[in-house]
Amino acid sequence: MGEKVVHLETNSVQAALAVFVVSVSFIAPFFAVTALLHRRWGGKLPEEPPPDTATTPAAGPAAARAPAASSKMRLLLHAWVVVVAIIAAAPKLSRVQPLDPVDTSASLTGHTVVITGGTSGIGLEAAKDFAGRGARVIVTGRSQARASAAAAGLPGASALGMALDLTVPASVEAFAAGFLGEFKPTDLSVLVLNAGMVYGPDYAGPYSNTAFPGGAVDTMIAANHLGHFLLLQRLMGCIRASGTRVVLVSSISHHLATVADTLAVHRSPSTPSFTDGVALGKAGLAGARDMFSLYGTTKLMNVLTANKLNRLLRADTTAGTADAVPATRPATAVVATPGFAATSIGVSNRAAGAFNPIEYLPLAFSAAEGGAVLVAAAAVDPPLAEGKVLQPYWIWERVPLLQGAARGAFFNFFQEFFCQKLTRGLYAHAQSDAGRDEAAQDAMWAWSSAAAVG
């Protein structure tokens, strides 16, 4: 509460910007719908009376148009209310109903939970819940200082902050070695692969990452996928032996990505691909479009990784080759998204009090609401989450006429950005067709092994 007030009081430019953002986020959907309806009717309403020029000659054409215009606005306003009511009611009529509340009250005393990106946003909020229930929580961030500070702020006395920069393979190796040196191989109850980033307005590069053995990759791919993939490889024995619940934090944006785009990361250098840093040199709309497209691609990589991981873990169990130390439950992977949440995503300046426009958007969930989805994902029954994304709002899965990226855009920009709060609840919605494509999962896993492990 205090932080927002401080922003508004200390800088009038920021306050003006915040008011603008708030206004636009309420008004834009209204005008989008009214403009569509207006165009549909060709600018005429069925009951619009013809202007009676004979009785009002002196008033002129402007006065004659006024009643028609106001009745038009009234009708459009009613139409908007009806649209909102339909959206709010849609989940009740849908095949996909909210999950029964997932029990997240169990004591976690004696359990160890690792959360990557636990220094801010939804990761930090989830860490508070796990630590509050007695878990030994390890939170990571790129800097040791931020990770230690986050751990120090968690309830209980056993939280630990560890440095982990997912764009630096040596940092991933050091973290994994540190963890395996400190904890028993059966200790890892929950691993939340949450850290992530998106190029925001103040991101100044680098866009290309050359630290991984497989050659150059885009920094966003390194941060959102490849670093986590390497970490998974290093902790695989521990995951099997502990029966770890692995939570992969993806996004509704994964619906925007195609298999072809996602696999283009390993085409030859002469083929335009994401390996060169798509945002380089691109400003304005083209840059924003490419940035979002790349973000969606990295989030599809998370879904592909989760599904392949589940297939590998299942194969272990059926072949009886699970780790020599049997876990009390089989390891499983679950995909989750916090919805559109007010965090520091897209903000490079992580200094306390730095201006972050998302904090002012009334349409965004709070970081705590987003973090609660991660907590539920750590406890949900695996069959409920298989092939699904755990998310805090409803989407119209079978929206007609929209396929592929167009459907993804509808989910992302309309259902999440504008409507998520109207249909809140915990839902297990189907992953995109691309995410469930087993050939794509195999290809992505093979490419990632070569790129991250060499």
Ligand SMILES: NC(=O)c1ccc[n+]([C@@H]2O[C@H](COP(=O)([O-])OP(=O)(O)OC[C@H]3O[C@@H](n4cnc5c(N)ncnc54)[C@H](OP(=O)(O)O)[C@@H]3O)[C@@H](O)[C@H]2O)c1
């Ligand atoms: N917020 C949303 O609307 C939204 C929607 C869908 C999905 N998500 C996903 O939610 C996850 C968490 O994001 P958030 O919204 O909570 O954002 P956030 O507040 O910016 O938190 C991101 C976390 O990731 C860490 N991080 C960033 N870059 C890293 C790197 N290269 N290596 C290691 N750690 C890194 C940050 O730690 P340091 O800065 O201390 O290094 C921070 O703890 C992301 O995977 C994001 O894609 C968010």
